[in-house]
Amino acid sequence: MSKRKHMPKRNKILERKAGTKPGTLAIPAEAFAPRFFLMSFNEHMFEEVETHTYQELLHKVRSVPDARHWIDIRGYADQAVLEQVMQDFGIHALQMEDVINDYQRPKVEDFDQNRLFIITRMLRWSPEFKTLDDVQLSLFTGPNYVLSLQSDYGDCLDPLRERIRVGKGVIRQRPTMYMAYAMLDVVLDYYFPVMADIGIHIEDLETQVLREPSKATLSQILDLKSELVKLRRITWPERDLMNELLRMDDETIPDSLKVYFRDAYDHAVQLIDLVDNHKEMTSSLVELYMSTVSNRMNEIMKVLTIISSIFIPLSFIVGLYGMNFSHQDPDTGHTLRYNMPELYQPFAYPILLGFMAILILLQLYFFYKKGWFRSF
Amino acid sequence: MSKRKHMPKRNKILERKAGTKPGTLAIPAEAFAPRFFLMSFNEHMFEEVETHTYQELLHKVRSVPDARHWIDIRGYADQAVLEQVMQDFGIHALQMEDVINDYQRPKVEDFDQNRLFIITRMLRWSPEFKTLDDVQLSLFTGPNYVLSLQSDYGDCLDPLRERIRVGKGVIRQRPTMYMAYAMLDVVLDYYFPVMADIGIHIEDLETQVLREPSKATLSQILDLKSELVKLRRITWPERDLMNELLRMDDETIPDSLKVYFRDAYDHAVQLIDLVDNHKEMTSSLVELYMSTVSNRMNEIMKVLTIISSIFIPLSFIVGLYGMNFSHQDPDTGHTLRYNMPELYQPFAYPILLGFMAILILLQLYFFYKKGWFRSF
Amino acid sequence: MSKRKHMPKRNKILERKAGTKPGTLAIPAEAFAPRFFLMSFNEHMFEEVETHTYQELLHKVRSVPDARHWIDIRGYADQAVLEQVMQDFGIHALQMEDVINDYQRPKVEDFDQNRLFIITRMLRWSPEFKTLDDVQLSLFTGPNYVLSLQSDYGDCLDPLRERIRVGKGVIRQRPTMYMAYAMLDVVLDYYFPVMADIGIHIEDLETQVLREPSKATLSQILDLKSELVKLRRITWPERDLMNELLRMDDETIPDSLKVYFRDAYDHAVQLIDLVDNHKEMTSSLVELYMSTVSNRMNEIMKVLTIISSIFIPLSFIVGLYGMNFSHQDPDTGHTLRYNMPELYQPFAYPILLGFMAILILLQLYFFYKKGWFRSF
Amino acid sequence: MSKRKHMPKRNKILERKAGTKPGTLAIPAEAFAPRFFLMSFNEHMFEEVETHTYQELLHKVRSVPDARHWIDIRGYADQAVLEQVMQDFGIHALQMEDVINDYQRPKVEDFDQNRLFIITRMLRWSPEFKTLDDVQLSLFTGPNYVLSLQSDYGDCLDPLRERIRVGKGVIRQRPTMYMAYAMLDVVLDYYFPVMADIGIHIEDLETQVLREPSKATLSQILDLKSELVKLRRITWPERDLMNELLRMDDETIPDSLKVYFRDAYDHAVQLIDLVDNHKEMTSSLVELYMSTVSNRMNEIMKVLTIISSIFIPLSFIVGLYGMNFSHQDPDTGHTLRYNMPELYQPFAYPILLGFMAILILLQLYFFYKKGWFRSF
């Protein structure tokens, strides 16, 4: 549970000021300066550019009217730009608030005329610290563009960009909504290798628990469990989002695309299955840990008990013959013949040693019979 | 679980007298004397006043017919006033009973003609004692007013009041229902910093569990868990309330406002997510605590076992050579040569010391091999 | 779990004979002789009487045709009476069977023409033994009467009777269905002080667990938990019952009464909340108990370990110097100078004492450092 | 969990051969030879007979055309008979497969014209071994008969048979569907005394846990829990079955009978309540057992700690004065006055005894103060 140090963004959701006017663009202090990317393409052409200003971007878009555009704005630090975007793309103030406040659940909103406002969450997995982070990706679809907004410069959409650049085929010919689907699909696909990594992490933890469980191990297990709880909270609404897209009317999402969204829906369901599976296995790890601790306690106790049970009676015996009962009355000089006559027998000592050896063997046999020498 | 001392209001719900006539105004003994606040405003004007009597308030309201009013009554001690309010605002006896009995779940009732009766719960968080309290806020909407009733003088609505005072804009122009929404939103927004505080409290508890867990720590964890259970009981109906408002017909809540209620609904859902998250983390803390206690037991046992295992056999050995088997028969004077001849060897003592040192080293090696010196 | 001794009625449900003809009036052996109570009233008059026989009761009812009646029969020992009641009030044999067999879940049945057959359960709480009991109250509504049947003479409806006696107002003017509602409301209201008592009981148990947990405490906690499980089984169908009444058509329950049933429904929901809350707190108590037992074990172990770790090594040392290695060869008289020369040093004893004192201090410091003296 | 020895039939469901043609009559090897029973009756007559062959049975049925028949076939060993039955009564191969394979969940199928195929499960409770078994009863209703099939000769329907024999009344006059209901009701009724027995068994186990918990006790508790899990799996579909019957159209089950099926439905719901209740109590027993084991461990540890804490320091002291530091230098004869001068004080021994007695008393007081003498 100590991972939170590496996750400064964790509690952002909680810093929301109570009582701010709904729909205010409360741009976070740490927001990045906006960068503007554009991909314009159709069956015949493809153009990719990063512009310096929003105006330049807009100009570019307008200069190629017969293409489809992926307008890609990263960083929210410039309020003027955001307000301009709202105006140019017909975005409601509350929607833009949702875009900026990076803690929305995945959702889809149908607005205007068959336009969609989609929020999905991109995963980030830090393999060293085994911590999960997730960043919001907001999409607005329009007749011939998809507008994507995100707070960070980096994302997991590069494979898609590459496909647009390289492949002349499918993606450049399909309607804009297909591009929106492709983005969602890429985002979702990125979850799978993360789950694979977590799976390996679980097996590592299992080995650790079985070999040498420490408090740190348990802490890691509980951390992982809490990450999986978080993941579960993200994946369920992703599924709902896909489901809602599936159930949209024909005009918003043409029937020919439904088969793709159905595929994405199936992936989301598999993802939930995986998360649940990992969560159950993590819970089993806690049980295994607890029982390992108990077993270890048992082993410790067995060592103590075996040693004590063997030597405490022996110590009594040798203590017995260390007593100073006098063979002679010091005052009268009479022999006290009943006081420890054993001490004066010629073979007393070897006999006693033998007796004690037999005792030890008997006890060892008893413990062996009880199965205490088998590793418990 | 000792926090209840700081929460005298906790069991109020339970003091309900069995068999009182339904709809009776059973004003609690500790009710405050009513205070009357009024905010009247439209695009052009704004007036704020606290009046001494209800009649004065009513007079004020009637004197500005073309404004919207926030009539704000705090304290229920005066039955006559409450009955007058019921009559003037067309409130049913059972509704007023719900207002006074401060233990209602959040809910909305549609009555008369598109008027709403809304109950929501304002949170109060005591950061020192880490205790939650919640007070009821009751709203009645009318064509040009919102009537709010609450039992206490203080509340969490000040940010909204400030916005009405300062901002000439949106809130003064919108229909009354927008003001109702704004109140609900402010109430809900106040939950978020409380959740942030609880989040920090959880991390503190975690540190405590890992460093030096005590019975007090567990007690605090279980307290927190019970607060979160309570919070869960409040937030779910808040979500239902928002959902019901969302599904109201156009006349009650115009479509142009729905987008705001949808936003509030999203907030409520996020809140539930947060509460669930905190609850799961608290449960993990209990597991961590339990395992820490077990680990501690193991460490204690290891100390005991190491010390005992080393010294008990040694004690036996030294006891052995403390035995008094006689070298000489006291009666005959014969030498008993088999009785502890070791005692009379010239280097017996140093050899024994060396033997015991080796024994100690062997045992230490054994325990080291077993990993008992690693902090478990 | 030992409370069952005080609850001889507990298993009554289980004594049902397999294979009895459905609809048979299997009057239980311990049934009370029936007593007959009648309240007749309208806006203008009020009459209350206990009659000796059922015939007398019926005669009374018929003699005041323009009043509403609460016919109140307690005790089922007389089969003839019950059969007469079935005939006079048009009650089906299976319904009467349900009335007599005191283990029905709360339910409502709509039969004949807008007549209702309602079963609800009155709570009984024994504050000394902290045990819950619940008795069935069966209601049949008719155009101008409510017929109530119960197995015991005592019940929790007295506050309602008092209200009918005293208040000339509401209840005497409203339709019969309002009286049915009033009964259900009184029954439900009685749950709240019981819950308050249980709340106090939980706090007592908590104090007990924290101060001096004993096996008896745990037994009490588990008893309470099982009572709350039972209570949950009763309150859920009570809510369903209210819900079903709410959804009845206008003719059965006029719209003007719906607001009252909605209020009762809200109460039932609050009740479920309370029961759930108490149940979760009880579960927390079990966790607290378990951890207290573990802590106690830790404390015991610490005492043992501290004492043993300090004195076992010391015992070894003193044992060491209790050995009898001889300073002189008994046969030759040669001095064996390497055999325990320490014994013959002038300051050996005080030096050893000092050494042992330092050892003790070192160990105490070690345990102090480990935090073992802090109460765990 | 060792009860399975007494339940050879448990895994029958698992012996189903993969890949057998669906609808094949795979008669189990241990099937009994069929026996044929017939009850024919109407208001005026009653006849009961066991026939030797199926043909004889059929002949009997046909000879009394104006009666209702309960055709009761027990044992499935004769495939020819079963196939004849399928043909004569219009039973589908898959239905007959369901009849023979004794592991179907309770269900109802509506086929042909208003005919029903009902599967229910009869309980068998072995009071000595506290084990549950359940056998399948299959019913086919027809216009004037009910055909019941079961694999065993014995069942729990005897009370119903007795009622038909004795009572001239209701059951002989009602339509066939009433007889089907009566069978289901008798089957269901038999669950209640079993539940009563289980309740008593739970109380016994509780006493055992509190008095002298052993591994056998826990094993019994877990056995019972697993039986209750199984029972839950049976009772839920029984309720669904009743519910489906309740929702059947008028022609299949006339309205006048619905009230009976509603009653049976209520019984099924109560049964589920009882099973759930027993299950929760059993879970509480496990908790109680676990805590009793912990308590016992605590008590053992207390005994050990008290004894050790008292005697280990005392042993050190007596060991101290058993040391052999010499009062005299053996070589020079000088007195070594600092070596254990206590040994030569006149009252040293009695003083030491007194000191040790005080030490014991102090320790006892310390443990008393800690509450260790109270039974934990």
Add this chain to the structure above:
Amino acid sequence: MSKRKHMPKRNKILERKAGTKPGTLAIPAEAFAPRFFLMSFNEHMFEEVETHTYQELLHKVRSVPDARHWIDIRGYADQAVLEQVMQDFGIHALQMEDVINDYQRPKVEDFDQNRLFIITRMLRWSPEFKTLDDVQLSLFTGPNYVLSLQSDYGDCLDPLRERIRVGKGVIRQRPTMYMAYAMLDVVLDYYFPVMADIGIHIEDLETQVLREPSKATLSQILDLKSELVKLRRITWPERDLMNELLRMDDETIPDSLKVYFRDAYDHAVQLIDLVDNHKEMTSSLVELYMSTVSNRMNEIMKVLTIISSIFIPLSFIVGLYGMNFSHQDPDTGHTLRYNMPELYQPFAYPILLGFMAILILLQLYFFYKKGWFRSF
């Protein structure tokens, strides 16, 4: 949890590359070379053949136009073949992707005109390692064929093949959809013997836990639990699949076949019951294990405590009389008569031995009374 070594295919789902174009045929590296099997039959003829190439297969199919065909392709290594299949059978690229990626949940898709695309999962159980594996079987139905695709050469459909070969009857006469059903039924049937094996495995584990629980036992139990969790994830969608097939319209699945699908649905439900049952029993095993470990600890502690409690006090006593308090002042020669006069009593030693024997007996009696000699 160590079984994963035997299951190299486990994480295949996780190896999906993020960002691959949806619908790409990403053939796994370890795919087998395709083999082509064909069964053609109708009431009059039957032909079975394995062809070398896909073209040959297709030619075979076309040469018998009036038969029904089971086209059975195993192994996905040849992309060209797969693409040809897609074209010839009108299969969508996403469907073929689902076929190849062997980690789909069971599902059914209705496409084209009443054609079905069904994915089900065939179980594989390794009885030695007690591990489950599951392989995907994909079916496409057409007017007169069923096309089945699977990644491995072996499967569990041989019993069905045998039935087609041998039985002239039912399966050769029925519509193609019946063959699809038969396949699903065979797949499902194979689950039952696996469940039987698991049931036996559970009983073995139980015996192991009761006799000699080891860490390996727990590990096996948790492994099994995790297999059952996986099984649960497969069986639920199998049931949904059957349910969806049941609810298909008449043209896709004729009514006359519905009865078979209903039967398969029942089997799926029973399967879920079995899995749940096994899962609950496995959980009980964990509880049993935990408590066995606790019991064992108790037994160890009892041995330690009995031995220590008996001998530690005795050791004190003998130590007492090993003290060297002098009977004589070495300087003055005066007799110190209060220093251990017991040592000089004539019967001191036998008396002490007797006293110690009595002490031992008393302690043994005390422990006997406490029930410590009963095996706990």
